[in-house]
Amino acid sequence: MLIYHYDPETGLYRGAGMADADPMELELARKAVHDPLAAAAHAAYASAYDEAIAAFAAAPRTTLDELAQAEQDLDAAIGQAMQIRDAALADATAAAGRVQPEHWLIPANSTLEPPPAFGFDEEAVFDEGAWTVRPAATDDDDPDGEPDEALLAHAVRTDRTRRIARVRWLVDRHRDELALGITTTLTPEDYRSVLEHIQALRDVPDQARFPRSISWPELDESLTTTG
Numbered sequence: 001m002l003i004y005h006y007d008p009e010t011g012l013y014r015g016a017g018m019a020d021a022d023p024m025e026l027e028l029a030r031k032a033v034h035d036p037l038a039a040a041a042h043a044a045y046a047s048a049y050d051e052a053i054a055a056f057a058a059a060p061r062t063t064l065d066e067l068a069q070a071e072q073d074l075d076a077a078i079g080q081a082m083q084i085r086d087a088a089l090a091d092a093t094a095a096a097g098r099v100q101p102e103h104w105l106i107p108a109n110s111t112l113e114p115p116p117a118f119g120f121d122e123e124a125v126f127d128e129g130a131w132t133v134r135p136a137a138t139d140d141d142d143p144d145g146e147p148d149e150a151l152l153a154h155a156v157r158t159d160r161t162r163r164i165a166r167v168r169w170l171v172d173r174h175r176d177e178l179a180l181g182i183t184t185t186l187t188p189e190d191y192r193s194v195l196e197h198i199q200a201l202r203d204v205p206d207q208a209r210f211p212r213s214i215s216w217p218e219l220d221e222s223l224t225t226t227g
Helices: 023-058 064-097 149-180 188-202 221-225
Strands: 002-006 013-018 122-127 130-135
Touching: 002 122, 013 122, 013 149, 023 064, 064 149, 149 188, 149 221, 188 221
Parallel strands: none
Antiparallel strands: 002 013, 122 130
16 A cells, blocks of 8 residues: 655655555454365365265275275375365465455554645645645755755655556566466566566666656556556
């Protein structure tokens, strides 16, 4: 979940980041999904095991061949029951892993409310629970009234951080889907496009006219509407 940081004293916007999920809440939510499925898997295995033992006890065992066959049938039945149990336990783990957090840890001097768009000569300020945009402070000693180079570079980097944060979830989702072994929402080609876009944003300070004039990389909007 995206959060937006501001200076504790001035309220000035300091960039975007990702909130951490509440680990206790997430663990309990995943446990609530996993444990009933795991219990059902173990119960099914116990029932199949009892049936295999009963079948072994009822099987004819008057000769060595009959005894060997009965033992072979017992081993096969128990082995099959174990395979079914292990597959069900794996499904339970995967189902728990797909549970998404509902509660997040929001640090101090952060908010879930995104700031409005603002230009390089403006700044966003969070005050009394709301964002406002105002002209950015300039160097009074500059006869041309141009924004200070360092302030302008900071504003561009802040905007770059916000742009990266807006698409970073695509990368996180793709990696989670790969880890879970499920079909990915993005194709490998689309995923590479997202990575290349993020790298291009990281390279913005290398542009020749940085920070006075920026050519912002663009990402196909259809990729941000998937899922």
